[in-house]
Amino acid sequence: MSELVTGDAVVLGLRPAKLPSRALALAIDLFVVWTVFILVSIGLAVATVTLDEAASAAIAVATFLLVLVGGPIAVETLSHGRSLGKLACGLRVVRDDGGPIRFRHALVRGAMGVIEILMTLGVVASIASLVSARGRRLGDVFAGTLVVRERVPAGRGVAVPPPPPWVVGRFAGLDLSAVPDELWLAIRQYLTRMNQLDAEVGWSMATRLGGELAARTGVPVPEGVPAAAYLAGVVNERQARDARRVFAAAQRVSPEVAGPPVDGQTGLPVVGQSGVDGAGGVTAGSGSVEWPAPVQPVNPGASGISGVSGADESPVRTPGTGFAPPA
DSSP: OTTSOHHHHHHHTOOBOOHHHHHHHHHHHHHHHHHHHHHHHHHHHHHTTTSOHHHHHHHHHHHIIIIIIIHHHHHHHHTTSOOHHHHHHTEEEEETTSOBOOHHHHHHHHHHHIIIIIITTTHHHHHHHHHSTTOOOHHHHHHTEEEEESSOOOOOOOOOOOOOGGGTTTTTTOOOTTOOHHHHHHHHHHHHHGGGSOHHHHHHHHHHHHHHHHHHHTSOOOTTOOHHHHHHHHHHHHHHHHHHHHHHHHHHHOTTOOOOOBOTTTOOBOOSSSSBOTTSOBOOOOOOOOOOOOOEEEOGGGOOOOSOTTTTTSOEEEOOOSOOOOO
16 A cells, blocks of 8 residues: 555545644644643652752753653654544544554654744744645655545445446455455545546556555456456455345344345345445445446456356456556
8 A cells, every 4th residue: 555656545535634723733732742741840850859950951851852852753653643632633644645654754743843843833834834735844744744634524425336247256266354454445445436537547546456456365366357347346245245244143143134135146245236335334325337348358267266156167258447548
C-alpha cells in the first residue's frame, strides 16, 4: 500500500482537514501539554529547591524538551497520528500515501512544530496551512504527512459492484488470509469509484492493486483476466465466504434463520445486491456494472489458479474492462 500515489489516494478516500478544525485540535493539544508541563515544572521546582541555578536551569530545559517536544512526538507515534485534540476533532495524521505515520514522521513534525507553533505562536503554521492546497504546515511538508478527517458526514452507502459472471467462483481456491484490511479497503474504494476515474488512471490503479493482491495470495493474476475483473472476482469470493460464515453461525444459534440468496449456477451467495459489503456486513441493493461480454480466448493452462473447477478444462473467454491502457 505504500506505493499508492498521493493523488489517487486523496481521490479515493483521504479528505484533508481544514484550518479551523486543525486549529481547534491544536488548541486542545497545547492546553493539555502546557498543563502537564506546568505541573511537572512545579513538582521539579519543589524537589530541586536545594540545587544551584545551573542545575535548575538544566532541569528546566530538559523538562521543556521532554514534555513540550517529546510528549507530542511520543503520542503521535504510539497512536499512529491521533493526538487527544485530533481524536476529539475526528482528525488523524497520515503519510502522503495514506498509510500510518512512524516515529521519523512524528519527529520531523515535532521538531518543526517548535519553530512554527511554539516560537511563533502558530503564525507560521497558519500561513503555511492557508497557502497549501491541502492545508499542510511546514512540518507536514518536510515529513511527507497530511492531516485528514476520519469522521465524514454520513451518506448513502455504496456497495461493491458485482463481478462479471464469468469470474464468479473462479477464485474459490485462493488463500485470502494474508491480505490485510488496508488492501481490502483500497480495492473496495477503487471498485466503487472506478467509473469516476480517468481511464488511464483507473487502469494503472487496477494493475497495481491486482499485483499487490496477487503477491499477498501467492497466486499470479490469471493471464488474460483484466485487473479490474480480477479484483471484483476476488472481492466477490471474500464476500461469499464471509456470508457463509455469518449465516452458518446464525443458523447454529437459530436454525430457522434463512440464509442469503444463492446463485442457481454457482451455488454461491449472491453479493452486491442484497448481499454482503466489503467489510462483511449486509448491504442494501445497489446498481450493477455491465461488464462487456468475453471477446478473446485465453490459454487455459496459464491461469495460475489451482483447485478451481473448470480452470484447466476449456478455454476461457474474457471481456474488456472498460479501461483503455495508456497510449
